[in-house]
Amino acid sequence: MTENAKRVAVVTGASRGIGRSIAQRLAKDGRHVVLVARTESALNDVKHGIEANGGSASVLAADIADPKAFASAIEKIAETHGRLDILVNNAGITKDGLALRMSDEDWNAVIGTNLTSAFVAIRAAARAMMKGKFGRIVNISSTSGVVGNAGQANYAAAKSGLMGLSKSIARELGGKNITCNVVAPGYIETDMTQNLPQQVKDHVMGMIAVKRFGTGEDIAAAVSYATSDEAGFFTGQTIVVDGGMTMA
Numbered sequence: 592m593t594e595n596a597k598r599v600a601v602v603t604g605a606s607r608g609i610g611r612s613i614a615q616r617l618a619k620d621g622r623h624v625v626l627v628a629r630t631e632s633a634l635n636d637v638k639h640g641i642e643a644n645g646g647s648a649s650v651l652a653a654d655i656a657d658p659k660a661f662a663s664a665i666e667k668i669a670e671t672h673g674r675l676d677i678l679v680n681n682a683g684i685t686k687d688g689l690a691l692r693m694s695d696e697d698w699n700a701v702i703g704t705n706l707t708s709a710f711v712a713i714r715a716a717a718r719a720m721m722k723g724k725f726g727r728i729v730n731i732s733s734t735s736g737v738v739g740n741a742g743q744a745n746y747a748a749a750k751s752g753l754m755g756l757s758k759s760i761a762r763e764l765g766g767k768n769i770t771c772n773v774v775a776p777g778y779i780e781t782d783m784t785q786n787l788p789q790q791v792k793d794h795v796m797g798m799i800a801v802k803r804f805g806t807g808e809d810i811a812a813a814v815s816y817a818t819s820d821e822a823g824f825f826t827g828q829t830i831v832v833d834g835g836m837t838m839a
């Protein structure tokens with residue numbers, strides 16, 4: 592593939608954590624990566640890092656919890672580049688609490704940011720993917736969505752919802768050479784997990800077969816495969832990358 596025909600990949604939540612690692616990996620794989628999150632300065636830092644390593648990236652600040660604005664952002668990316676080949680819905684939030692005490696606000700915020708945003712992005716990106724006769728969609732879920740987690744009813748519902756969404760999209764768009772899969776990380780060391788009590792971290796470590804916490808690179812490696820040209824026969828699946836924590 593020539594430089595001009597680089598595949599264009601959108602990665603949400605690319606300003607830090609797992610999303611940053613995914614963006615860096617896809618750039619290394621030769622993609623032009625469009626970095627999406629709310630904090631433009633952090634996105635610019637990631638872009639400069641990618642470029643310093645010989646990769647290609649651009650920045651688009653957007654709030655994925657605002658469906659109209661996010662859909663327009665995705666459409667704008669496809670229009671600007673004349674294509675959109677890869678979509679990684681990675682951005683996510685937690686608002687933990689026991690279900691009986693959980694507010695409607697915390698439920699809706701987590702469902703909106705973690706699940707509805709993925710649907711909105713896929714719907715907005717599908718036209719360009721169909722036009723290009725190629726699409727690779729990856730939704731970042733969580734082991735909480737696979738096996739559930741006390742205190743995370745909203746988050747687990749959203750992350751589990753991504754699996755149903757992905758299987759349905761895989762069935763709807765498979766005939767157009769568009770695949771849709773899920774990568775479900777276990778415990779990964781990022782801003783999202785750093786403030787968990789030490790007791791919780793010790794408990795989790797006890798359940799991890801490989802006896803270490805995961806890194807963004809561990810997740811990026813799975814995303815790299817699922818978004819590759821050669822993964823055309825791989826769709827509707829969930830890859831759990833958790834060091835053997837759940838083995839569900």
Ligand code: NDP
Pocket residue numbers: 603604605606607608609610627628629630631633653654655656681682683684704731732733734775776777778779780781782783784
């Ligand atoms: P971080 O909290 O470290 O990063 C979250 C990213 O999402 C940031 O780039 C943030 O950027 C972006 N983001 C959050 N809300 C919005 C929004 N409304 N609009 C646009 N961007 C937004 O999270 P992780 O890297 O740890 O997690 C990434 C994904 O992996 C999430 O979906 C998470 O649920 C999942 N996951 C993480 C695990 C872990 O152990 N860390 C385990 C299992 C799953 P900004 O604030 O600038 O908008």
